[in-house]
Amino acid sequence: MRELLDQDYSAVVLDRNKLPEGLRKHPRSGNLSEVRADLLDAATLHVTLRKYEPKAVVHLAGDISVGESVENPAKYYNNNLGNGINLLNAMMAHGVKYFVFSSTAAVYGVPHTIPIPEEHQTDPINPYGRTKCMLERILGDYDSAYGMRSISLRYFNAAGADPSGELGEAHDPETHLVPLVLQVPLGRRERVEVFGTDYPTADGTCVRDYIHVTDLSAAHVLALEALLGGCRSDAFNLGNGQGHSVMEVIHTAEKVTGRAIKVVNSPRRAGDTSVLVASSRRIVERLGWKPKYGDLDTIIRTAWAWHSKNGGVVG
Numbered sequence: 206m207r208e209l210l211d212q213d214y215s216a217v218v219l220d221r222n223k224l225p226e227g228l229r230k231h232p233r234s235g236n237l238s239e240v241r242a243d244l245l246d247a248a249t250l251h252v253t254l255r256k257y258e259p260k261a262v263v264h265l266a267g268d269i270s271v272g273e274s275v276e277n278p279a280k281y282y283n284n285n286l287g288n289g290i291n292l293l294n295a296m297m298a299h300g301v302k303y304f305v306f307s308s309t310a311a312v313y314g315v316p317h318t319i320p321i322p323e324e325h326q327t328d329p330i331n332p333y334g335r336t337k338c339m340l341e342r343i344l345g346d347y348d349s350a351y352g353m354r355s356i357s358l359r360y361f362n363a364a365g366a367d368p369s370g371e372l373g374e375a376h377d378p379e380t381h382l383v384p385l386v387l388q389v390p391l392g393r394r395e396r397v398e399v400f401g402t403d404y405p406t407a408d409g410t411c412v413r414d415y416i417h418v419t420d421l422s423a424a425h426v427l428a429l430e431a432l433l434g435g436c437r438s439d440a441f442n443l444g445n446g447q448g449h450s451v452m453e454v455i456h457t458a459e460k461v462t463g464r465a466i467k468v469v470n471s472p473r474r475a476g477d478t479s480v481l482v483a484s485s486r487r488i489v490e491r492l493g494w495k496p497k498y499g500d501l502d503t504i505i506r507t508a509w510a511w512h513s514k515n516g517g518v519v520g
Contacts, residue, residue, distance in 0.1 A: 208419075208422040208423055208425065208426050209425075212426060214426075215238075216236065216238070217237075217240060217253065217257045217259060218237065219240040219242055219249075219250070219253055220239075220241065220242075220266070221241065221242070222241075223241070224239055240253050243288075244266060244288035244289075244291055245288055245291065247295065250291065250292065251295055251298065254295055254296065254298075254301060258299070259301055260301070260303060261301065261302075261303035261305065261429055261433065263305040263307075263425055264289065264292060264306050264307060265307045266284075267284060267285045267289075267307065267336075267337075268280060268281050268284050268285060268333070269309075269333065269380075270333065270380045271311065271331050271333050271476045271477060272380075272474045272475065272476065273333075273380075274332035274333035274336075274476065275331055275332060275474075275475045275476045278332035281332045281333055281336050282332065282336060285337065285340065286340060289336075289340045289343075290340075290343065293344075293347060293353070296353070297351055297353065302352060302353050303353075303354055303432040303433060304344065304353060304354070304355040304432075305355070305356050305358065305425055305428045305429055306340065306341070306344060306355055306357040306358065307360065308337045308341055308357040308359045309337045309359055309360050310359050310361045310362075310414070310442070311331060311333055311334030311337060311478075311481075312327045312329050312334050312337050312338040312359060313325055313326075313328070313334075314327070314328035314329045314478065315328070315479075316480065316481065320444075320446050320482045320483055320484035321481070321483055322487070323440050323442055331475070332476075334476075341440065344357065344438065345438065348438045354436070354437065354438045355432075355438050356428040356436070356438065356440070356441065357440040358424055358425065359441065359442045359443060359483075360444075361415070361416055361442070361443060361444035361445075361481060361482070362381075362382070362414060362415045362416065362481075363417075364381070364417065364504050364505075364508060365415075365417040365498060365504040365507045365508050366507045366511035367418070367419060367507070367511070368507055370510055370511055373511030373515060374418065374508065375512075375515075382413075383415075383454065383458070383505060383508050384508070385397055386455055386458045387505075387508060387512045389467060390458070390462040390464040391513065396466075396467035396468060396469050397466060397467070397468055397469075398468075398469050399451050399452070399455075399468055399469070399470050399471065400471050400473055401471075401473035401474070401477065402470050404473075404480075405479055406480060407450065410450045410451035410452045411450065411451050411477055411478070411480070412449065412450045412480040412481070412482065413449065413451075413480075413482075414445055414447060414448055414449075414481060414482045414483045415444075415447075415449060415454075415501055416443055416445055416483075416496070416504075417497070417498035417503070417507070419498060420443075420496040420498055423494065423497075424441070424443050424494050427488075427492040427493065428492065431492055439487075439491070441487055441488035441491075441492070441494075442483040442484060442485045442487065442488065443483065443485060444482065444483025444485050445485070446482065446483055446484060446485060447499070447501075452468075453501065454501065457501050457502055457505050458505055461505045461506050461509050462513075
């Protein structure tokens with residue numbers, strides 16, 4: 206959203222939660238309207254689309270925990286898939302034809318090649334990945350039948366914080382690795398739990414591709430502009446092409462914070478894949494995406510700057 210405002214777009218945010226204070230203080234916050242509602246609320250969704258007449262929708266809402274999706278798949282099918290369909294149908298009713306979708310690397314399942322290209326088969330191994338994969342396929346059908354063009358952005362592991370220090374990542378409850386790790390030196394958590402130390406990786410822990418949230422945001426604006434400029438529907442990976450294990454993240458956080466981080470080893474979680482690393486060549490070549498914050502040290506430094514300033518508290 207900050208990226209849209211920086212480029213002088215007008216936007217309407219429909220969300221259950223209030224806007225972050227950093228967005229409210231943005232110099233172009235006058236370009237931003239806020240609707241407090243849930244995608245389950247079809248009436249408010251239709252009223253909002255009728256009132257503001259948007260040209261496009263960027264869909265970021267959804268539940269994102271792999272482990273929770275295995276334990277409570279109904280929540281994920283209802284929210285990620287059911288509410289996503291509600292949104293698409295409302296868009297169709299109001300003639301909104303462009304859709305940028307927040308998808309995930311989890312659509313690939315267990316990869317056969319590393320780094321993973323977009324042409325890799327999609328075979329998700331958990332309900333979270335399945336809901337995203339299903340909605341991607343629905344988008345293909347809506348394009349064929351109704352001419353709704355879409356770009357699905359398959360996130361690898363989003364992390365870091367706005368370099369200005371105004372916006373950062375915190376959840377309640379927290380489920381993302383980098384914020385969880387940083388809560389230990391902040392004194393908000395005694396230790397960090399590592400799920401699985403017997404994966405076929407260099408140190409036995411899962412390997413992931415971490416992408417800075419600022420680079421992620423820039424990709425959304427490029428996708429939006431591509432659709433408005435006549436781009437066909439497509440899917441793009443968003444990652445840096447570099448894999449880092451859970452223990453590498455912890456050791457980097459210790460270096461950045463200058464503090465020891467206590468670790469406890471636990472069994473693997475259901476639905477986790479050992480290695481997920483992106484090939485992002487397609488978005489670089491087709492949309493001109495150029496990541497600015499590609500190394501793990503920088504990603505964690507920006508996260509630590511925000512968390513140490515704000516205590517890692519949602520607000």
